[in-house]
Every structure is written in C-alpha cells, then in structure tokens.
Amino acid sequence: MNAVILLIYNAVLNGTPLLFGTVGEVLTQKSGNMNLGVEGMMYMGGAVGLGAAFYYEKMAGAAASGPVAVILALIFAFLAGAVGALIYSFLTISLRANQNVTGLALAIFGTGAGQFIGEYMRTREGGYVAISNALKTAFQSSPFPKALQSVPVVGQLLFSYNIFVYIGFIIAIVMAVFFMRTRKGLNLRAVGESPATADAAGINITRYKYLATVIGGGISAIGGMVYIMTIAGCVWNHEGLAGEGWLAVALVIFCLWNPLNAIWGSTLFGALMILYMRLHLPIPDQLYKILPYIVTAIVLVVVSLRKKRENEPPASLGLAYFREDR
Amino acid sequence: MNARVCARERVTQLDEVHAIELRNITKRFGSVTANDNISLTIDRGRILSLLGENGSGKTSLMNMLSGIYYPDEGEILVGGKPVSIRSPRDAFENGIGMIHQHFKLVDVFTAAENIVLGLEEKGKFDRKAIAAKVREISDRYGFGIDPNKKVYDMSVSEKQTVEIVKVLYRGAEVLILDEPTAVLTPQETGKLFEILRAMRADNKTIVIITHKLNEVMEISDEVAVLRKGRYIGRVKTSETNPAALTEMMVGRAVSLNIDRPVPVDPKPRLKLNGVTVVDHEGVVKLDHISFTAYSGEILGVAGIAGSGQKELLEAIAGLYTIRSGNITYTPEGAKPQELVGKTPMQIRQAGVAMAFVPEDRLGMGLVGDMGMTGNMMLRSWLSGRSIFVNRKGPTELAKQVKERLEVLTPDIEYPVRRLSGGNVQKVLVGREIASAPSVLMSAYAVRGLDINTSYTIYNLMTEQKQKGVAVIFVGEDLDVLLELCDRILVLCGNRVSGIVDARTTTKEEIGLLMTRVGGGREDA
Numbered sequence: 001m002n003a004v005i006l007l008i009y010n011a012v013l014n015g016t017p018l019l020f021g022t023v024g025e026v027l028t029q030k031s032g033n034m035n036l037g038v039e040g041m042m043y044m045g046g047a048v049g050l051g052a053a054f055y056y057e058k059m060a061g062a063a064a065s066g067p068v069a070v071i072l073a074l075i076f077a078f079l080a081g082a083v084g085a086l087i088y089s090f091l092t093i094s095l096r097a098n099q100n101v102t103g104l105a106l107a108i109f110g111t112g113a114g115q116f117i118g119e120y121m122r123t124r125e126g127g128y129v130a131i132s133n134a135l136k137t138a139f140q141s142s143p144f145p146k147a148l149q150s151v152p153v154v155g156q157l158l159f160s161y162n163i164f165v166y167i168g169f170i171i172a173i174v175m176a177v178f179f180m181r182t183r184k185g186l187n188l189r190a191v192g193e194s195p196a197t198a199d200a201a202g203i204n205i206t207r208y209k210y211l212a213t214v215i216g217g218g219i220s221a222i223g224g225m226v227y228i229m230t231i232a233g234c235v236w237n238h239e240g241l242a243g244e245g246w247l248a249v250a251l252v253i254f255c256l257w258n259p260l261n262a263i264w265g266s267t268l269f270g271a272l273m274i275l276y277m278r279l280h281l282p283i284p285d286q287l288y289k290i291l292p293y294i295v296t297a298i299v300l301v302v303v304s305l306r307k308k309r310e311n312e313p314p315a316s317l318g319l320a321y322f323r324e325d326r
Numbered sequence: 327m328n329a330r331v332c333a334r335e336r337v338t339q340l341d342e343v344h345a346i347e348l349r350n351i352t353k354r355f356g357s358v359t360a361n362d363n364i365s366l367t368i369d370r371g372r373i374l375s376l377l378g379e380n381g382s383g384k385t386s387l388m389n390m391l392s393g394i395y396y397p398d399e400g401e402i403l404v405g406g407k408p409v410s411i412r413s414p415r416d417a418f419e420n421g422i423g424m425i426h427q428h429f430k431l432v433d434v435f436t437a438a439e440n441i442v443l444g445l446e447e448k449g450k451f452d453r454k455a456i457a458a459k460v461r462e463i464s465d466r467y468g469f470g471i472d473p474n475k476k477v478y479d480m481s482v483s484e485k486q487t488v489e490i491v492k493v494l495y496r497g498a499e500v501l502i503l504d505e506p507t508a509v510l511t512p513q514e515t516g517k518l519f520e521i522l523r524a525m526r527a528d529n530k531t532i533v534i535i536t537h538k539l540n541e542v543m544e545i546s547d548e549v550a551v552l553r554k555g556r557y558i559g560r561v562k563t564s565e566t567n568p569a570a571l572t573e574m575m576v577g578r579a580v581s582l583n584i585d586r587p588v589p590v591d592p593k594p595r596l597k598l599n600g601v602t603v604v605d606h607e608g609v610v611k612l613d614h615i616s617f618t619a620y621s622g623e624i625l626g627v628a629g630i631a632g633s634g635q636k637e638l639l640e641a642i643a644g645l646y647t648i649r650s651g652n653i654t655y656t657p658e659g660a661k662p663q664e665l666v667g668k669t670p671m672q673i674r675q676a677g678v679a680m681a682f683v684p685e686d687r688l689g690m691g692l693v694g695d696m697g698m699t700g701n702m703m704l705r706s707w708l709s710g711r712s713i714f715v716n717r718k719g720p721t722e723l724a725k726q727v728k729e730r731l732e733v734l735t736p737d738i739e740y741p742v743r744r745l746s747g748g749n750v751q752k753v754l755v756g757r758e759i760a761s762a763p764s765v766l767m768s769a770y771a772v773r774g775l776d777i778n779t780s781y782t783i784y785n786l787m788t789e790q791k792q793k794g795v796a797v798i799f800v801g802e803d804l805d806v807l808l809e810l811c812d813r814i815l816v817l818c819g820n821r822v823s824g825i826v827d828a829r830t831t832t833k834e835e836i837g838l839l840m841t842r843v844g845g846g847r848e849d850a
Contacts, residue, residue: 201444
C-alpha cells in the first residue's frame with residue numbers, strides 16, 4: 001500500500017515538469033504551429049529561472065522571501081521561453097519558414113543558450129550555483145498546512161506536493177475550459193484546423209498564432225525551471241534537462257492534444273521514468289528509459305485504429321498560412 | 327453595438343438601388359492581370375450572374391469584395407459610400423458575405439460552432455442561444471439544418487447550407503456564391519434556387535459566379551460577363567439566350583450541341599459481375615455491382631456525390647481490393663482476361679486508363695510542384711531503359727496537350743499547382759487520353775471547367791469512343807450526361823439502381839433513380 005502511494009507521489013512529482021512542457025506545447029500546436037523547440041525553451045527556462053531565484057537571494061540576503069523567489073523564478077522562466085518562442089513565431093509565422101527546421105534550430109539554440117547561462121553563472125559564482133535551504137523549502141515543500149498533509153493516504157496523495165504541481169494542474173484545467181467553452185478557444189482551434197476558414201471568418205490568424213505560440217513557449221519553459229528547482233535540487237549541473245522537452249513533445253501526441261489527458265499522461269510518464277528505481281529487474285536502466293516512447297507508439301497505434309476525428313492532430317499543424325496563396 | 331447591427335443599418339438606411347459599385351478595379355498577380363479596369367454595379371434585391379470562362383477573373387473580382395484580395399487600383403462603393411475592404415472582417419462589416427467554392431468550414435466543429443466562428447459578441451458563449459438563433463434563420467428560409475451536427479458527418483449540400491447560414495448569421499445583405507451548384511444534385515440545386523429566391527424576396531442581393539448557362543437562365547435577373555479579366559457587358563436574362571451569352575463569354579460563336587454518333591459495332595469490353603468492395607473500416611463501398619461497358623460507347627455514371635463512383639473506378643483500376651465478384655476485360659481482338667487480382671500497373675498496361683479529377687483537383691494523378699513535362703513523365707517513366715530519364719517524349723507530349731487543349735501556362739515547366747483549376751484538369755485529362763487506352767475512365771473531367779474547355783473535353787471523349795474505346799464517364803451535370811452518353815448507369819447507396827438509355831430517358835427519371843435503391847438490376 002505504502003509503496004503504491006509512494007510510487008504515485010513520485011510519479012506526480014516527476015511528471016510535473018513534463019506537464020508544463022506538454023500543456024504549453026498543446027497550446028502552441030492548437031494554433032497549428034509545431035514547435036519542436038520545447039527542449040530548448042525548457043533549458044532556457046531552467047537556467048534563467050534558477051538565475052532569477054539565485055540572484056534575488058544574493059541581493060536580498062537573509063531577508064529573501066520564499067514566495068517572492070518562487071514568483072520571480074516563474075516569471076523569468078516564462079519570459080525566457082516566451083523569447084525563444086517569439087523567435088520561432090517570427091520565423092515561421094511572419095517569414096513562413098519551415099516549422100520543423102525552425103523548431104529543431106530552436107531546440108539546439110535553446111539548449112546551448114541555457115547551458116551557456118547556467119555555466120556562466122556557475123563559473124562566475126565560484127563553481128556552484130545553488131540557493132539556500134530556506135528558499136529550497138519554498139520551491140519543494142507543500143503549500144498546505146502540516147495537519148492537512150498528515151491525513152493518512154489522502155494527505156500524501158493530494159496535499160503534500162510542491163506548489164508547481166498545483167499550478168500545473170490549474171493551467172491544464174483552465175486551458176481545457178478555454179478550448180472547449182470560450183469563443184477565443186473556438187477561434188484558436190479553428191486557426192489550427194483550417195486557417196483559411198478562420199481567416200474568412202474574420203479571425204486575426206497572425207495574432208492568434210503569435211499569442212498561442214509565445215504563451216505556450218513560456219508555459220513549457222516553466223517546466224524546465226520546475227525540473228531544475230525540484231527534481232535537480234536547485235542546482236545547475238551539466239546534465240541539464242536530460243531530454244524532458246522531447247518527452248513533452250511525445251506526450252502532446254500521447255494526450256491527443258487535450259490538456260486534461262496531459263495531467264494523467266504526465267503522471268504516467270513520470271512513473272515510467274522512475275520505475276527503474278522502484279522496480280528492480282535484471283535489465284539495464286536504459287531499457288526503462290525508452291518505456292515512455294514505446295507507450296507513445298502504442299497509443300498512436302490504438303488511436304489510429306479507433307479513427308475518431310476529434311483525436312486527430314489539428315489539421316493544419318506544421319503548415320504556414322498565406323492568404324493569397326492557392 | 328456590434329458590427330453586425332451597424333452593417334445592417336448602414337445598408338438599409340440608404341435607399342440606394344446599387345448595393346455595391348465597383349469602379350475601375352484592377353488586380354494583378356505578378357505579371358498576370360486578373361482583373362483589368364472593371365466597373366460593375368450590383369443592384370439591391372436582384373440576382374446577378376457573373377459569367378465567364380475559367381481564369382476570366384470572376385472569382386478574383388469577388389474575392390476583392392470579400393476581403394481575400396485587395397485591389398491594386400480602383401474603388402469599391404457599398405451603399406454609395408467608398409469603402410476599403412482589407413480583410414474578411416471588413417467585408418462582414420459592410421454586409422458582404424461570400425460562399426466559396428471550396429467550403430471554408432472546420433471539419434471537427436459542429437454547424438453552430440462554424441457559424442459563430444470569429445464573431446466577437448459580448449456576453450457568455452451560450453451554445454443553446456446560438457443553436458436557437460441558427461434554427462430561426464434555418465426555418466425562415468427553409469434550410470433545415472441541425473446546429474449540433476459535425477461538419478465531417480455532412481453531405482456536400484448540407485455543408486453549403488451551413489456556409490449560407492454562416493453569412494446570414496453575420497447579417498450579410500449581399501451574398502456572393504462561387505459556383506454553388508458544382509457539387510449538387512438536380513434536386514439539391516432546385517432546393518438551393520428556392521432558397522435564393524426566398525432571399526431575394528427578402529430584399530437580399532445575390533451574386534452567383536457560374537459558367538452553367540442553363541442555371542444562369544433559370545435563376546438570375548441579370549448577367550454580367552467577364553472575359554480574360556475584362557468586363558464585356560451585362561444583359562437582362564429575359565432578353566438573352568444561351569447562344570448569345572456564350573458568344574459574349576468566349577468571344578466567338580460556339581456550338582452548344584454535343585455530337586453524339588450512334589455506337590459502331592459495340593462489343594463487350596469490360597464486364598463487371600457482382601463486384602463488392604469493402605473499405606478498411608469494413609463499410610461496404612460497392613455492393614454487387616454488375617454491368618457491361620461496350621467498345622465504342624460512352625457509359626455515363628450518375629449518382630449523388632459519394633454513392634460509390636470513386637470506388638467503382640478505383641476498383642476497376644485495381645486500387646481497391648475486391649472482396650467478391652469479377653471483372654472481365656476483353657481487349658480488341660484478344661482473349662478475355664480477368665482483372666481482379668492484377669496490380670494497378672498490369673491493369674494500366676492492359677489498356678485501362680483512369681482520369682480522376684478529385685474535388686481538390688490535384689489530389690490524385692498530378693504532382694503540384696512539377697511542371698507539365700514532369701507530370702507527363704509520371705506515365706512514361708517505366709518505358710526508359712537508361713538510368714537517366716528521357717525528357718524528350720514527355721516534353722513533346724506536354725507541348726501537344728498544351729496546344730490541343732489550350733492550357734494557359736507561361737511555360738510547360740511551370741508548376742501545375744499554380745495553374746488555375748481548369749487548366750490543371752486539362753493537363754490531367756490530356757495525359758490520360760494520350761496513353762491511347764482501350765478503356766478510358768474519367769470522373770468529373772469537367773468539374774469547374776468553363777464551357778469552351780468542357781466542350782473540348784466532350785469532343786475528346788466522343789473522339790475516343792469513335793476509335794472504339796469504351797469510355798466510362800462519371801459526371802455531375804445531368805444535362806451533359808444526357809447529351810453526351812449512350813447509356814447511363816445510376817448509382818445509389820453504393821449499388822446500381824438502374825441503367826437507362828440516354829437517348830430516351832429524362833432528367834427526372836435519373837433523379838429518381840439517384841435517390842432510390844432499386845437493387846442491382848442485372849445487365850447482360
């Protein structure tokens with residue numbers, strides 16, 4: 001029993017960076033933009049988010065407040081990703097460059113930029129960038145009172161996560177409501193499905209695409225910050241994000257472009273990622289690490305067998321739109 | 327105050343006769359002048375037909391009213407006031423709505439979602455209220471649409487209805503319809519015309535872009551004619567006739583009669599017996615189809631869109647796996663052979679050619695980014711021995727097709743994707759005929775083509791027939807089928823509902839067969 005609860009708990013924690021990465025990319029892809037640069041944006045978000053918290057603490061000294069550090073890390077991580085996505089948007093939407101190539105370029109650029117910022121901070125600050133234990137608590141412990149957390153089973157399953165888990169869930173739910181229940185959501189989906197239709201209906205394609213991609217990139221980048229500040233222990237290390245961004249792209253397909261599916265999908269992927277620590281089989285760890293990808297492939301097969309139109313990717317995903325083209 | 331109400335007030339407060347006035351409009355695409363100094367007035371409460379051949383600039387001109395293009399020169403007046411229509415939104419605000427030839431609908435949305443798309447009304451996004459309003463419009467003009475039906479579940483006619491409701495919902499006073507009947511059955515066309523008349527009675531202004539003369543005569547009050555981007559003139563429908571209109575449109579007199587010689591020495595060429603085809607989802611696409619196509623005759627295939635026409639041709643061409651039944655093919659002076667089980671390549675080499683013009687024209691048969699030569703090579707690549715391709719033959723063929731069918735292209739290497747729809751079709755049909763088949767199948771060969779080109783293609787079909795080719799002609803326009811074909815096979819619900827003699831049958835009889843499953847009548 002305890003082992004199961006512990007597995008779920010750790011799965012949720014490990015899935016949270018993926019959740020941000022995924023819902024951000026879902027928003028982007030719903031506008032018809034296939035931004036493969038999630039890994040790059042998450043790197044930038046991770047390095048800049050850590051830097052924001054670190055330099056804030058350095059300036060404020062002992063008076064540094066945990067919540068302020070968390071908010072600053074969120075904002076700066078978001079901005080870092082948004083800048084990356086803005087470059088991507090300008091190239092693909094305004095200049096109509098190939099989305100796949102641009103996305104891959106952003107992945108490489110963002111990874112390099114993130115590494116550069118991280119390493120630069122590390123060497124400048126004497127080989128070690130980490131925030132104090134007091135601030136770490138703000139990033140890593142539950143926002144709920146101790147009494148609530150210590151309720152048996154329910155307490156650990158529902159109330160003992162760090163603040164980002166709840167923020168991620170809220171973003172996913174809000175996004176699902178936005179897509180299905182609002183006019184703007186309807187318009188955005190139309191842009192991704194059939195830009196010519198949306199255009200003829202008087203929707204400003206460029207604005208929707210830019211906003212969705214930039215906000216989506218920002219949300220994805222928060223995932224990188226969450227990874228560094230929770231799983232990687234608030235320290236910049238050489239490994240960086242270890243491919244979380246690519247997993248997020250796979251997860252977008254896995255969750256069929258539905259942010260609600262991303263909640264359990266990211267938890268499942270989180271579980272698959274830590275399985276090698278919990279389940280000891282005489283096989284190399286690397287085999288465990290390919291599990292998420294195998295599951296994605298299986299889901300794709302199952303979904304394509306069922307052939308439901310609503311489960312398909314946005315119809316114009318990956319295509320540039322030009323009104324006078326024919 | 328939302329834009330829709332504004333638009334309505336602006337249009338109705340002025341008691342102008344002219345709903346829209348175009349003054350000296352010019353639009354160029356690169357070196358091509360699509361519209362050359364066109365001035366045209368559109369009167370309120372009337373139905374105006376905009377008539378012209380393919381590439382004559384009808385759609386470009388109307389696209390400038392709907393905000394898709396912006397004129398290079400000239401001005402547009404709505405209700406007597408100069409306006410600038412830079413986007414589709416501007417068009418709505420001026421009370422102009424356009425129903426495009428290729429429907430602009432999101433497949434995964436419901437009818438109601440498509441209708442309200444892009445509207446920025448204040449207040450809650452209330453699906454029930456929207457559905458109620460859609461029903462109200464639907465009932466007023468007799469559309470009969472279900473607001474909650476998904477577009478991918480709809481027939482072509484239903485989709486068109488949604489498009490019309492969409493512009494009406496936005497308060498359009500001027501409706502522009504681009505080739506609205508191209509994809510409809512006679513019954514659906516009749517219903518559409520009733521709706522258009524009801525809207526005219528409601529003082530709406532309607533512009534129909536078309537090249538079908540019988541429809542022009544039936545529905546419109548006035549006809550404006552364009553030719554090669556220029557405005558030729560306008561006439562009252564009651565004071566003209568099809569021959570005069572054709573002359574205006576083409577620039578010279580064109581014979582509107584299709585020459586139909588009696589088949590000479592017809593022999594069974596292709597015999598289908600109980601052919602049943604099931605798609606990969608297990609849906610029966612052809613249900614015990616039996617018929618015989620004779621050499622030297624044109625067998626027409628009629629039916630509502632999606633009754634199995636596409637599958638029938640694909641099954642014969644070997645692109646579909648046949649579950650049961652057989653197809654016997656008897657080439658000239660040779661033994662009968664069974665086509666079921668042969669690969670598409672073998673069937674083609676045996677002399678069965680297919681020219682299928684899909685709705686998007688490029689989807690099947692042509693590579694959009696290649697020029698005419700490249701597309702001609704798609705049929706000849708196997709014949710070469712050397713590792714390098716032989717471009718000479720295809721280049722010759724491309725030149726011939728260009729000349730013979732008057733394909734308008736700057737160069738035979740120019741990507742076919744950039745050609746206008748009619749010209750794309752000419753390339754496709756021309757290539758298939760050039761392969762000298764003994765069975766020629768064509769589907770929608772004249773879809774969206776202008777009168778002149780259509781007749782060129784009809785004549786090509788008749789020419790093939792006289793050479794002893796068995797022609798299978800899947801068509802949409804019943805008038806044409808009745809004039810061109812020797813016999814007409816009617817499909818309904820993926821079955822043969824009847825085979826009639828085209829010389830004695832009537833449009834009504836075929837219309838009835840199209841909507842009634844008569845059960846596969848055997849034809850020996």
